[in-house]
Amino acid sequence: MLLDIKNLHVEIDGKKILKGLNLSIKVGEVHAIMGPNGSGKSTLAQLLAGREGYDITEGTVTYNGVDLLDLEPEKRAQAGIFLGFQYPVEIPGVNNVYLLKAALNARLKAAGKPEIDAVSFMRLVKEKAALMEMDQSFMQRSVNEGFSGGEKKRNEIFQMSILEPTLAILDETDSGLDIDALKVVANGVNMQRRDDRSVLLITHYQRLLDYIEPDYVHVLALGRIIRSGDKSLALQLEAEGYDELMAQAAG
Amino acid sequence: MNTTPDNYRAALATTLEQDADAGYPRWVKEARSAALQKFLDEGFPHVKLENWRYTNLAPMAERIGVSVSESVRSNEPALPASDADAITLVFVNGLFSAKRSSLKSLPAGVVVGNLASQLENEDTDKLLSVVPGNSSLAQLNSAMVSDGAVLRIPDNIELPHAVHIVYSNTTAANVFPRVTVQLGRNAKATVIEHHISNGACVSAAVTNLECADGAQLCYQKLQEESAESYHVAVQNISLAKDSRCDIVNIDLGAAIGRNDLRILLQGSGAEAHINGLFLVDGARLTDNHLHLEHQAPHTSSRAHYAGVVANKGRGVFNGMIHVTQAAQKTDAALYNKNLLLTEGAEIDTKPELEIYADDVKCAHGSTTGQLDAGSLFYLRTRGVPEQAARNMLVQAFATEVVQQLATEALRNYVLNSVEQRLNEFGAVVEA
Numbered sequence: 001m002l003l004d005i006k007n008l009h010v011e012i013d014g015k016k017i018l019k020g021l022n023l024s025i026k027v028g029e030v031h032a033i034m035g036p037n038g039s040g041k042s043t044l045a046q047l048l049a050g051r052e053g054y055d056i057t058e059g060t061v062t063y064n065g066v067d068l069l070d071l072e073p074e075k076r077a078q079a080g081i082f083l084g085f086q087y088p089v090e091i092p093g094v095n096n097v098y099l100l101k102a103a104l105n106a107r108l109k110a111a112g113k114p115e116i117d118a119v120s121f122m123r124l125v126k127e128k129a130a131l132m133e134m135d136q137s138f139m140q141r142s143v144n145e146g147f148s149g150g151e152k153k154r155n156e157i158f159q160m161s162i163l164e165p166t167l168a169i170l171d172e173t174d175s176g177l178d179i180d181a182l183k184v185v186a187n188g189v190n191m192q193r194r195d196d197r198s199v200l201l202i203t204h205y206q207r208l209l210d211y212i213e214p215d216y217v218h219v220l221a222l223g224r225i226i227r228s229g230d231k232s233l234a235l236q237l238e239a240e241g242y243d244e245l246m247a248q249a250a251g
Numbered sequence: 252m253n254t255t256p257d258n259y260r261a262a263l264a265t266t267l268e269q270d271a272d273a274g275y276p277r278w279v280k281e282a283r284s285a286a287l288q289k290f291l292d293e294g295f296p297h298v299k300l301e302n303w304r305y306t307n308l309a310p311m312a313e314r315i316g317v318s319v320s321e322s323v324r325s326n327e328p329a330l331p332a333s334d335a336d337a338i339t340l341v342f343v344n345g346l347f348s349a350k351r352s353s354l355k356s357l358p359a360g361v362v363v364g365n366l367a368s369q370l371e372n373e374d375t376d377k378l379l380s381v382v383p384g385n386s387s388l389a390q391l392n393s394a395m396v397s398d399g400a401v402l403r404i405p406d407n408i409e410l411p412h413a414v415h416i417v418y419s420n421t422t423a424a425n426v427f428p429r430v431t432v433q434l435g436r437n438a439k440a441t442v443i444e445h446h447i448s449n450g451a452c453v454s455a456a457v458t459n460l461e462c463a464d465g466a467q468l469c470y471q472k473l474q475e476e477s478a479e480s481y482h483v484a485v486q487n488i489s490l491a492k493d494s495r496c497d498i499v500n501i502d503l504g505a506a507i508g509r510n511d512l513r514i515l516l517q518g519s520g521a522e523a524h525i526n527g528l529f530l531v532d533g534a535r536l537t538d539n540h541l542h543l544e545h546q547a548p549h550t551s552s553r554a555h556y557a558g559v560v561a562n563k564g565r566g567v568f569n570g571m572i573h574v575t576q577a578a579q580k581t582d583a584a585l586y587n588k589n590l591l592l593t594e595g596a597e598i599d600t601k602p603e604l605e606i607y608a609d610d611v612k613c614a615h616g617s618t619t620g621q622l623d624a625g626s627l628f629y630l631r632t633r634g635v636p637e638q639a640a641r642n643m644l645v646q647a648f649a650t651e652v653v654q655q656l657a658t659e660a661l662r663n664y665v666l667n668s669v670e671q672r673l674n675e676f677g678a679v680v681e682a
Contacts, residue, residue, distance in 0.1 A: 049632045077634035089625045093647025102643070103633035110634070142647070143629075159633065 001062070002027045002167060002198050003048075008059035010043060017043050019223030020059070025167070025198050032201040032209055034234065035220035036242045041202045042086055044220070045171040048200075049083035050076050063167070077103070078110035080166030084156040084173050086202075091143040096155070097125060099143055100162050107163060124162060131191070132158040133184050149176040157188035168192060169200045174208040186211030206238040221246050260291055262316020266425075267394060279370055282379055287394035293387035302386075305567045305599050306509055306538045311481040314453045315425055325421045325449035328475075331664035338363055339415040340400045344452075345426035347398045351417075358408050366399035366429060378431055382459065382487040384542075386511060389485045392427045392457040399429030402442060406435035406463070413441040413469075413657055418456075420448035420480070430458040434466035434494075441469040441657050448504075451479035458486045462494035464518060469497045469657055475668060476505040478533060483509045492518030492547075499655050502529040502537045503668055509538040516543070516550035516578075527556035528652040530669060531564035532596075532676045538567035543583060545574040551582040557652050558589040559645055560596035561676040568600040572615065574608050581611040589619040590648055592641070592676065642673045 003025040010018040017040040025031050035041050047054050048061065050073030061068040068076060091099075105115040116124070129136070132154055144152050153173055160168055170189065174182055189199060189212050201212060209217070209231060217233040218225045221242060226249035227233065237245070267287055295312045296303045327343070340363070341351035347365035357363055369378060378401065381389045400416045418428045432442055444458060454476065462468050468488075476482045482505040488496055502508050508531075514523045523543065531537040543552045558566040570585045589598045602615035622644045630640035649669055656662045 049628075051628055072637065073628060073631035074634055074636050074640075077632050083632045085629070089623070089629050091623075091626045091629065091644070091647065093650045094626075094630070094643050099630065099633060099635070099643070102635050102639065106634040106636060106639075163633070 001025075002064060003068075003200075004060075004062040006060045006062075008061065009057045010040070010047060011055040011057055012043070012053065016223060021220070021224045023218065023225060025200060027166075027198055028195045029215045030193065030199045030201065030212065031216045031218065032203060032214040032234065033218045033220050033225075034203055034206070034237060036246075037204070039220045040223060041220055042171055045083060045086075045169050045200075045202050048076075048169055049073060049081065074106065075110075078107050082160050082163055082165035082168045084153075084160060084168065084170040086171040086175065088144050088152040088156055090145050090147070092145050094143050096141055096143050097139050100125065100159060103159075103163060128158055128161045132161065132188050134158055150178065150181040153177055153185055154181060154188075157185050160192065161188055164192070164197075166196065167198050167200065169202070171202045172204060173201070174203055174205065182208065183211060206234045209234045219245055222249055259295070259312050259315035263287060263291070263391075263395065266316060275367075275370060279379070283394045286379070286381070286390045289381075290387050290390035290394055293390070296386045296388065302540060302569070305565070306507065306536060308481075308483070308507065311453055311483070311507060314423070314451075314481065323422065323450075327421055328419055328447045328449050330417060330419070330445070330447070332660055334658070334660065336412045337415055338412055339417065340365060341417045341419060342398060342400075342426075342428065343419050344422055344424055345397050345418070345420075345428065355412075358410070360405040361408060361410065362401060362403040363414060364401055366396065366401055366431070369401045380459075382513070384513065385457075385485050385487065388455050388483055389457050392429055392455050392485070395425070395427040395455075396429045396457075397427065399431065402430075402432040402440065404434050404438040404440055407437045408435070409439040410441070413443055416442065416444045418444075418446045418454070420446075420450055420452040420454070420476070422450040423452060424450075425453045425455070428454060428456040430456075430460075432458075432460045432468065432470070434462045434468055436463045437465040438463070439467045442471070443657065443661065444470070444472045445475070446473070446482060447475040448477045448480050451477060452481075454480065454482045454484075456482070456484040458484065460486070460488040460496070462488070462490050462496060464492045464494060466491070466494045468495070471499040471656055471661070472501065472510075473661075473665065474502045474504060474508055476508065478504060478506060478535060480505045481507050483507070484511070486510060486512045487515070488513070488523070489515040489517055490521035490523060490550075493520040494518065495522040496524070497655070498523070498525045499652065500525070500527040500539065501652070501665060502527075502531070502539070503672060505535065505537070507536050507538075509540070511540045511542075513542045514544065514552065515546065516552065517546045519547040519549045521547065521550045523552040523554075525552070525554040525556075526652045526655045527554070528558075528649055529556075529566060530559045530649070530672055531566050532561040532672070534563050536565040536567065539569070541568075541570040541585070543570070543572045543585070545572070545578040545581040545583060547577065548579045548581070550578060552584070554585040555652070556587045557649060558587065558598055558600075559592065559648065560589065560598055561592040563595045564597070566598040566600075568598070568617075569603070570601075570615065571603040571605065572613055574606045574611055574613065576607040579608045579610045581608060581613065583612070584614040586615070587617045589617075590645065591619060591621055592645070638674070642670060645673055646670065
């Protein structure tokens with residue numbers, strides 16, 4: 001089991017957000033979590049990546065057999081977890097490529113491998129940038145600085161393609177994208193799919209799942225997973241909305 | 252009432268007596284005595300003075316009078332590489348070192364040399380004079396200076412290579428560095444003044460820069476004194492009609508470090524661009540007082556200072572834009588932004604405007620904050636360890652100023668120095 005979340009209860013400033021969430025992801029699987037706005041999808045994503053400010057009142061999260069909640073964000077990343085942010089931040093003065101090199105080398109170092117040399121790294125960057133249809137100018141620019149919403153999302157997937165995470169958690173990666181950008185992003189994610197890697201897609205709309213076919217679809221509402229199924233569940237939600245399912249779960 | 256201890260008076264008088272046989276012309280000796288007397292009459296700047304309320308020089312006053320022979324010598328600090336064509340003047344413990352310096356053949360009429368050799372020929376009026384409005388420390392420097400750098404560029408000459416002036420200190424002695432730069436009409440030059448020490452020296456420096464009509468001066472100062480040193484500097488720049496100066500002031504060291512930078516825009520169309528950066532930690536204090544004096548119409552100035560304060564460090568910034576009645580159409584802007592990296596770090600910042608003309612554009616602002624938590628988290632989720640991520644963000648903050656430095660070698664050197672200091676800061680903020 002790659003990621004095992006058991007009975008997770010999370011509060012923010014005394015307000016209960018997650019109320020007994022269970023989720024298991026095996027290596028090689030693609031899971032999608034859908035749910036109404038405010039259901040706690042982003043909270044889950046950020047929490048898994050190690051953001052502070054959440055009060056975990058009950059439950060466990062295990063990653064590769066290790067207590068994930070015990071690890072610092074950088075240790076989680078070095079262990080192979082990647083978070084694609086819903087709203088990637090702009091960091092003026094920190095170069096895109098500089099950050100990626102530092103990140104990749106941190107990952108390699110944690111795995112006991114040697115750092116990547118400058119030439120190989122630039123080759124890798126150019127190769128992946130072409131695949132993600134990134135404008136070459138990004139190499140001179142600061143992290144996400146002056147990027148449109150779509151470019152920021154593409155940059156997240158581009159970073160993911162360089163870092164090759166074992167578990168990619170993508171938080172509403174499709175929001176704000178037009179169809180062309182969506183296809184590029186989906187293509188990037190699909191190229192990551194391997195037997196030894198998993199993806200957790202958090203999405204509000206079913207549309208992304210036309211391009212990235214999930215093995216499992218879960219509905220997060222009322223603080224927990226109220227229904228799980230395969231990709232047909234997504235189509236059902238698209239047609240019927242969340243109300244019916246939520247009424248059943250509450251009752 | 253002066254609250255600084257008095258022991259320095261006797262020490263200074265003695266030192267001046269000892270220096271009397273240094274071989275200077277008689278009028279130099281007399282001028283220096285006069286300057287010393289003026290300094291003693293006024294005394295050290297003290298905390299009851301408005302401009303010195305945050306900066307107590309008492310610890311520095313106590314160390315006045317230590318002579319070189321009494322002190323233990325540390326290793327000479329390593330200097331950044333300068334390219335083969337650079338003109339360098341190196342002073343070790345205040346004295347000119349021909350061996351370490353490099354004065355290539357210069358265009359005709361250009362004078363680049365040490366003060367001692369110039370004093371033979373020049374009126375002390377010009378080379379040892381004190382600009383009105385300077386603190387008493389300028390008098391102290393005139394009195395006690397043992398050597399310094401002089402750069403004179405005639406009209407229409409552009410100096411092709413930067414001039415590097417290095418003051419390297421290895422002992423706890425007092426040094427009184429003095430830099431005099433005069434650019435003729437339409438002349439152009441870049442001057443880099445680098446102070447670096449391994450010993451716990453006391454440095455009271457004066458830098459006087461003059462630009463004639465149309466001249467363009469790039470002046471960059473890097474202060475890297477040891478954490479036990481005291482470094483106070485008075486910097487004067489006068490700008491004639493249509494002249495321009497681009498200044499970078501970087502302070503990375505010293506237990507107490509202070510720059511009093513006075514820029515006089517006296518000719519119409521004169522322009523001043525100033526970038527400042529200071530990093531202060533431990534229990535150190537860095538104080539930047541900036542005075543922009545707009546005296547003529549159509550003059551402009553832009554000042555941007557960035558401060559990084561950590562642990563129990565203390566930063567002080569005071570920027571005054573003063574516009575006289577004659578200075579219509581002045582366009583001036585002054586900004587100070589500061590990063591506080593830990594609890595206990597403190598910054599006192601005060602931009603000021605005094606405007607007597609009625610058709611001007613003047614702006615000022617000051618912001619103080621911490622590292623952006625969202626940015627820090629983002630970097631960490633990419634696998635960058637926390638301390639490295641903090642350093643990256645501080646570097647990013649400092650970069651805007653560092654990028655203004657004249658050469659790539661210098662930029663890399665400073666970024667490296669900043670990195671080293673950040674690793675020494677090493678403190679982690681409690682959320």
